[in-house]
Amino acid sequence: MDNLLEIQNLTVELMSTRGIVYALSGVDLAVRPGEIHGIVGESGCGKSMTAKSILRLHNPQRSRMRGSIRFEGRELLDLSNREMEKLRGTDISMIFQDPMTSLNPIMTIGGQIADMYRVHTGAGKAEAWEKAQELLAKVGIEPASKRCKQYPFELSGGMQQRVMIAMAIACSPKLLIADEPTTALDVTIQAQILELLQQLSADMGMSILLITHNFGVVAETCDRVSVMYAGKVVETGDTRELLQGASHPYSRALIRSIPGGGAKGSRLETIPGSPPALFEPPLSCMFAPRCPYAEEGCLKAYPAMADCGGGHLAACFKPLDKEVPAHV
Amino acid sequence: MGKFVLKRLGQMVLVLIAVSVLIFAMVRITPSDPVASMTNGKNVSEETKQELREHYHLDKSYPEQYVIWITGVLQGDFGESFTYKQDVDFLIGERIGTTLSLVLMAGLLAILIAIPVGVISAVKMNTWLDKLLSTLTLIFVASPVFLTALVLMLVFALELKWFPAIYQGNGIREMILPAIALAMNMVALTSRITRTTMIEQLNSDYIRTATAKGLPRGRVIITYALKNALIPIITVTSVQIGTMLVGAVLVESVFAMGGLGDLLISGIKAADYPVVQGVTLLMVTIFLVINLLVDILYAVLDPRIRMK
Numbered sequence: 001m002d003n004l005l006e007i008q009n010l011t012v013e014l015m016s017t018r019g020i021v022y023a024l025s026g027v028d029l030a031v032r033p034g035e036i037h038g039i040v041g042e043s044g045c046g047k048s049m050t051a052k053s054i055l056r057l058h059n060p061q062r063s064r065m066r067g068s069i070r071f072e073g074r075e076l077l078d079l080s081n082r083e084m085e086k087l088r089g090t091d092i093s094m095i096f097q098d099p100m101t102s103l104n105p106i107m108t109i110g111g112q113i114a115d116m117y118r119v120h121t122g123a124g125k126a127e128a129w130e131k132a133q134e135l136l137a138k139v140g141i142e143p144a145s146k147r148c149k150q151y152p153f154e155l156s157g158g159m160q161q162r163v164m165i166a167m168a169i170a171c172s173p174k175l176l177i178a179d180e181p182t183t184a185l186d187v188t189i190q191a192q193i194l195e196l197l198q199q200l201s202a203d204m205g206m207s208i209l210l211i212t213h214n215f216g217v218v219a220e221t222c223d224r225v226s227v228m229y230a231g232k233v234v235e236t237g238d239t240r241e242l243l244q245g246a247s248h249p250y251s252r253a254l255i256r257s258i259p260g261g262g263a264k265g266s267r268l269e270t271i272p273g274s275p276p277a278l279f280e281p282p283l284s285c286m287f288a289p290r291c292p293y294a295e296e297g298c299l300k301a302y303p304a305m306a307d308c309g310g311g312h313l314a315a316c317f318k319p320l321d322k323e324v325p326a327h328v
Numbered sequence: 329m330g331k332f333v334l335k336r337l338g339q340m341v342l343v344l345i346a347v348s349v350l351i352f353a354m355v356r357i358t359p360s361d362p363v364a365s366m367t368n369g370k371n372v373s374e375e376t377k378q379e380l381r382e383h384y385h386l387d388k389s390y391p392e393q394y395v396i397w398i399t400g401v402l403q404g405d406f407g408e409s410f411t412y413k414q415d416v417d418f419l420i421g422e423r424i425g426t427t428l429s430l431v432l433m434a435g436l437l438a439i440l441i442a443i444p445v446g447v448i449s450a451v452k453m454n455t456w457l458d459k460l461l462s463t464l465t466l467i468f469v470a471s472p473v474f475l476t477a478l479v480l481m482l483v484f485a486l487e488l489k490w491f492p493a494i495y496q497g498n499g500i501r502e503m504i505l506p507a508i509a510l511a512m513n514m515v516a517l518t519s520r521i522t523r524t525t526m527i528e529q530l531n532s533d534y535i536r537t538a539t540a541k542g543l544p545r546g547r548v549i550i551t552y553a554l555k556n557a558l559i560p561i562i563t564v565t566s567v568q569i570g571t572m573l574v575g576a577v578l579v580e581s582v583f584a585m586g587g588l589g590d591l592l593i594s595g596i597k598a599a600d601y602p603v604v605q606g607v608t609l610l611m612v613t614i615f616l617v618i619n620l621l622v623d624i625l626y627a628v629l630d631p632r633i634r635m636k
Contacts (some may be wrong), residue, residue, distance in 0.1 A: 055540055061454075081545070089542030097539075101533040104552055106630055116541040151631045167541055 001038055003070075004207050005031040005175055006056070010067035012046075012204070022278045023049045024232040026067070028305055031175065036201055036208045038222035038239065040215060040254070044275065045228040047211045051179045052259050054209075055088055071175070090120050091170035097180035099160035103152035109163045110136070110148030117170045135166040139196060158189035162196070169200060176201075178207045182217065194221050206310055215258050219243055227251040230286035237312035247308045247319035250287045285317070329360055329627065336623060340616050344609075348401070351608045352394050362386065366410045384601075387614035397605065405565070406609075407602035411594070416606040419591055424610075426497070427580065427587035431572050434510035439565060442515045443554075446522020448559075451549060453527055461519070468516035477509035477582040479572060495585040506583045510575050516569040521564045525557040532533040532556075558629055567624040570615040 012024040018194045021170045024046045024245040030036045052058060054069055056076065079087065088094075096102045104112055111137055114128035123131065129148070136144040139162040152160055161181060168176055178197060182190035195205065198221055201208050212220060218225050218239060226236040227248065235248040246252040273290035275280075285291070288298040298317055305313045363377050363386070381387045385396050400407055406416035445465070449458045468476070484505055491505045529535060530553050538548045550634035577589030584590075588607055595603030627634040 057536060057540060085542050085544055087542070088540055093542075094540040096533060096537065098533055102537045103555070104534045104538065106556055107552075116543060119547070120545055151635075153632050154635075162535065164537070167537075170541075 002033075002073075003028070003030040003035045003210070004072065004303070006068075006070040007050070008068040008070075008165055010053060010065070010069060012049055012058065013064045014058075015062045015064075019276065019279055022281050023063075023231055024053065025278075026302075027228075027231070027233050029226055029233055029236070031207050031209055032224075033035055033174070034201070034205050034207055035223040036198065036210055038218040038225040039209065039211045039233075040213060040218055040225060041228035042213060042254075044278075046231045047213075048179050049231075050228070051094065051177045051209065051211050054177060055092060056084055057094075059149070073258065073266070086120075087118055089168075089173070092170040092175045092177065092295055093171070093173040094177040094179065094282065095161065095164040095168050095181050098231045099157055099184065099314070100152075100241050102164055103160055105152055108149050108151055109155070113163070113167045113170055116167060120171050131170065132166075135170055136163070138169075139163070139166045139200075141166070149300055156189075156227055157185050158193065161185060161189075161193055165193075165196065165200070169204065169206070172204060173206060175207045177211070179211045180213070181210070183214075190217075195316050197221065215243070215255060227254065231278055232282070232283065232286065234287065234316070235312075235314040236305070237314075238310075242263050242314055245320075246316040247312065248287075248316045249293050249320060251314075252320060285315075293320070332627070333624065336620050340620060342634040343616060344613065347612050348398060349394070351605050351612075352363070352390075353395065354515050355599075355601050355604050356390065356409075358395075358599065362410050362599040362601060365598040365600065367475075379548060384408070397602070401606075401609070406606035407526050409595075409603050410600045411598045412600075412603075416602045419603065420588065420606060420610060422586045423591050426495075426585055427573075427576050427589065430503060430506055430579065430585070430587060431576050432568065433500075433598070434572060434576075435565075435569050436506055438511040438514035438518060441511070442518035443522050443561065445515070446519040447517065447526055447549065447554060450526030450530060458523075462523075465516040467550070468512040469513070469520070473510060473513055474578045474582055476512050477506065480505050480509050480581065483575060489546040495580075495583045499584075504584060506579045509582070510572055510579045513575065514565070514572060517568060518561065518565055522557065522561050525560045526553055529553040529557045557631070559626060562622055562625055562629075566618050569618055573611050573614060 005030040007027055010024055010027040011022070014021040014023050027046065027050055029050065030041075039050065040048050052078065053065060054071075056065070058065070065077060067077070073089075076084070076087070102157050103109065107115070108237070110132040112127060113132035117123055117126070117131050118128045120126075132251070133148050136147055141147045141159060152163070155163065163208040164181075176197075181197070182193050185193060194217060197208055197210070200206060210217070212218060222239045224237065225239045225242055226233045227242075227246075228234065228248065229250050235242065235246060235251045237247075243253065243255060246255055250271075253269070253271045255317075257271060259268055270288060275285055276289070282302060284300055285294070285298045285303055288294040291298065295318065303315045303317045304314045308314050308319045361382055362384070362581065363502055366380055367376075378387070388396070397407060404417065406420065408414065409416055409419055412419055445461055449461045452458045471479075481493050484490050494500050495502045495506060530549070535548060535553055538552045539545075543552070577592055579585070580587040580589035581593060588611070591603060592607045595607065596602070
């Protein structure tokens with residue numbers, strides 16, 4: 001099966017006042033057609049950075065991207081700005097963490113959906129407005145004809161995120177990037193939004209790249225998952241397989257620190273130490289200083305992603321045995 | 329909306345009453361003798377002086393004088409000038425055209441220059457172009473109106489002879505230099521505000537959304553960012569137009585334009601109470617009307633204000 005999206009050795013360097021930040025240092029990621037692919041990791045690991053890189057949303061003056069991002073075989077990093085504008089919203093679209101601030105506050109929601117639809121399809125005003133209503137109904141905003149004329153501030157956070165989704169699917173994209181789409185919403189709304197995304201993915205055959213820091217969300221929605229740490233993907237695999245037996249010590253430690261995982265009354269597991277600052281390019285395994293299994297070799301070179309059986313990849317010199325429970 | 333406008337109009341009336349009292353009092357606090365300026369400082373008999381005082385109601389108590397003045401104003405009669413011996417209404421009517429066209433032209437010019445300059449600076453943030461524009465605008469922020477006016481006159485009227493140095497009321501060409509002089513301060517401040525607000529808007533989440541959904545860059549900047557940036561820009565612009573009324577006084581005097589500013593200055597010099605009171609009250613009224621228009625404009629632009 002050909003991958004829809006294939007990221008290879010993607011590096012992003014950001015120019016900051018304190019020097020160059022190596023935000024991504026060689027990300028490898030593949031999204032298959034129709035799948036929901038999760039990216040998990042702690043804050044600052046590069047999840048959102050990866051997502052934004054796919055649509056090239058960084059300020060080009062203050063960042064440098066290298067590597068390869070192939071979408072349906074097309075190299076996105078080689079596209080002109082115009083070509084990129086055409087691709088955004090049509091082939092790949094994106095929704096964000098904070099729906100409250102992600103919509104234009106002084107434009108009706110219908111207007112915002114119609115606007116992008118017209119830009120991409122050249123449709124007339126009336127047709128675009130029809131389409132906007134249809135899309136709102138599709139994401140469960142009823143009655144669409146009335147809601148269409150409302151402004152973002154008149155809607156709740158969950159409704160606003162639905163509007164974002166309606167806008168994102170307006171041109172039937174093949175890939176939807178959802179950057180922490182439920183983080184700012186309360187739990188019941190979270191579940192509804194995730195359900196909506198799953199249903200849309202199934203109905204439209206649309207792949208979703210779901211960025212989250214919540215393993216619970218991954219477990220419920222994702223077919224496959226990639227774990228990121230310090231600007232790299234350290235493990236990729238089938239969600240259930242990875243949750244049950246992660247090969248990378250970091251993934252395993254992360255899963256073990258999910259609240260409610262241990263016995264009742266036991267202390268919440270944590271990972272000692274903290275992630276490295278990213279002011280220097282990585283020369284060795286970034287997790288090695290915190291890893292209980294690290295050996296001398298781990299501090300000398302960077303481990304490549306290697307297959308540890310059945311398409312399950314991990315970047316570790318000493319991948320953990322799936323059967324043996326780890327002691328962190 | 330109608331209720332909002334009515335409420336604001338009511339507030340405006342209260343402000344105007346307070347302002348009229350203030351103006352009335354301030355004119356009388358100044359240490360000057362109106363009778364002396366009526367007679368051009370000539371020696372006249374005490375009787376004549378008394379007659380003049382009676383004619384202009386200066387023999388009455390201050391509260392009585394105020395009531396006489398304000399009753400006249402409410403009937404559209406600003407009183408008779410001490411020095412010109414003409415109705416203040418007439419004197420204002422003769423000159424208001426010049427001042428209003430000067431302010432209007434300067435305001436338009438300022439907006440037409442400032443907003444594009446601000447937008448370009450924001451989009452090209454921290455490039456040489458932004459730095460050049462910032463430096464230029466800083467110079468104009470720092471330069472007072474009368475200095476700008478004098479320098480412009482020196483360079484473009486006296487040296488290059490592109491424009492006349494004196495305004496004689498013959499068409500738009502004569503108005504250009506004064507309008508530029510008056511506009512520059514506003515260009516500087518408005519473009520700075522435009523730049524700051526635009527940078528803030530361009531970094532906001534909804535702009536990222538607009539970009540992510542594939543809108544062309546130009547459309548994102550103009551119909552999304554600029555439209556959202558307009559409210560702070562309009563706020564500053566309206567205050568600036570008020571300040572311009574004051575600046576116009578100086579510019580008119582530099583270019584000998586004979587507008588309201590000239591009238592006001594000569595009125596102050598001569599302790600011509602009705603002229604000073606009339607012109608000042610008119611300027612305050614214009615300022616208040618602009619403010620009201622701006623508040624209505626806010627509501628038109630921003631649904632969050634409109635629907636409250």
